[in-house]
Amino acid sequence: MRRVTGLALLVLLAALAPPTAAQDKPRYGGELVFVVPAEPPSYDGHREETFALIHPTAPHYNTLLRVDPFDRTGTKVVGDLAESWTISRDGLTYTFKLRRGVKFHDGSEMTSRDVKASYDKIIFPPEGVASSRKGAYVVVEAVQAPDPYTVVFRLKWPSASFLLSLASPWNWIYKADILARDMRWYETNVMGTGPFVFVEHVKGSHWVGRKNPHYWDKGKPYLDGYRALFVKAHSAQVAAVRGERAHIQFRSFTPPDRDQLVRELGNRIVVQESPWDCILLVAINHEKKPF
Numbered sequence: 001m002r003r004v005t006g007l008a009l010l011v012l013l014a015a016l017a018p019p020t021a022a023q024d025k026p027r028y029g030g031e032l033v034f035v036v037p038a039e040p041p042s043y044d045g046h047r048e049e050t051f052a053l054i055h056p057t058a059p060h061y062n063t064l065l066r067v068d069p070f071d072r073t074g075t076k077v078v079g080d081l082a083e084s085w086t087i088s089r090d091g092l093t094y095t096f097k098l099r100r101g102v103k104f105h106d107g108s109e110m111t112s113r114d115v116k117a118s119y120d121k122i123i124f125p126p127e128g129v130a131s132s133r134k135g136a137y138v139v140v141e142a143v144q145a146p147d148p149y150t151v152v153f154r155l156k157w158p159s160a161s162f163l164l165s166l167a168s169p170w171n172w173i174y175k176a177d178i179l180a181r182d183m184r185w186y187e188t189n190v191m192g193t194g195p196f197v198f199v200e201h202v203k204g205s206h207w208v209g210r211k212n213p214h215y216w217d218k219g220k221p222y223l224d225g226y227r228a229l230f231v232k233a234h235s236a237q238v239a240a241v242r243g244e245r246a247h248i249q250f251r252s253f254t255p256p257d258r259d260q261l262v263r264e265l266g267n268r269i270v271v272q273e274s275p276w277d278c279i280l281l282v283a284i285n286h287e288k289k290p291f
Contacts, residue, residue: 032226034248035237039203039230042187045170046122047130054169055250056207056228059221060105061172061192064096064115064151065163077167081110081193082151091158096151102216104175105197112145117176119143119153121183129183136165195221204230241269 038052045053045061068076079085082096102110123140125131139159144152155162172192178185190198195217196209207228211221229246231237238257240246242264253261261269 026222028222029224032223033246035229035231035240035246037232043190044187045172047132049132051251058169059194059196059209060190060198061194063171065167067167077163081173092155094153098149099216100149102193103214104193105191110193111148112151114176115151115173116143116145117179118174121179122171126183
């Protein structure tokens with residue numbers, strides 16, 4: 001593990017900054033503008049692995065569980081679409097109770113059928129459908145939906161890491177009816193239950209989301225919307241923040257870039273640093289000769 005300096009650089013524009021006394025209280029309104037160094041290869045979180053997709057697209061979706069964003073250790077799991085859950089004494093059955101009244105952006109209700117269809121796509125993808133995280137769920141024997149608000153995962157053997165694997169930020173819940181018609185629809189389309197509704201993606205330019213007025217988590221989101229700017233050149237990303245055309249870059253800037261931005265922007269910028277696990281893997285496809 002190494003420490004990344006300047007993982008996120010946030011410019012607090014004067015027009016958006018709250019009074020000092022109210023800085024600990026969220027304010028409504030405004031548009032977050034951030035730069036993304038690459039374009040998403042597709043829109044399907046179940047098949048992709050790049051920040052170029054998750055940064056602009058994740059706000060359109062929810063997951064069953066998630067890592068508590070307020071937990072600095074990154075190990076505490078909390079419910080997202082799951083309201084509660086229980087684990088059998090033998091560790092082989094995980095039962096989740098879903099939130100009621102959650103709506104997809106098309107107005108239809110999200111139920112256990114949608115969660116099951118999404119996880120079946122991730123764990124047991126049909127031929128021709130890619131699933132980047134299929135290998136993380138070899139422990140799963142079956143996903144069941146006994147009633148509209150209950151999802152059950154039956155495991156082949158106990159797994160201490162199973163809850164955390166369900167908190168993957170990539171495991172977006174898709175609509176079952178859409179998957180039944182076209183398992184690859186989400187590769188080129190966006191429609192979830194998340195806090196922001198998809199507006200447009202202009203390749204080579206930007207991605208826009210606007211506030212979901214019917215979001216299940218009442219009172220959220222605070223923002224009116226967000227805009228992701230696709231900027232490949234590192235120097236141009238730094239310039240966008242320095243020129244206050246963007247508020248943040250969620251990947252990282254180098255220490256020299258960080259220091260330059262702090263010198264030029266002063267108290268209008270906040271630097272966030274955090275640990276970053278970096279793993280590079282080479283895997284042999286043992287299903288093809290000569291391996």
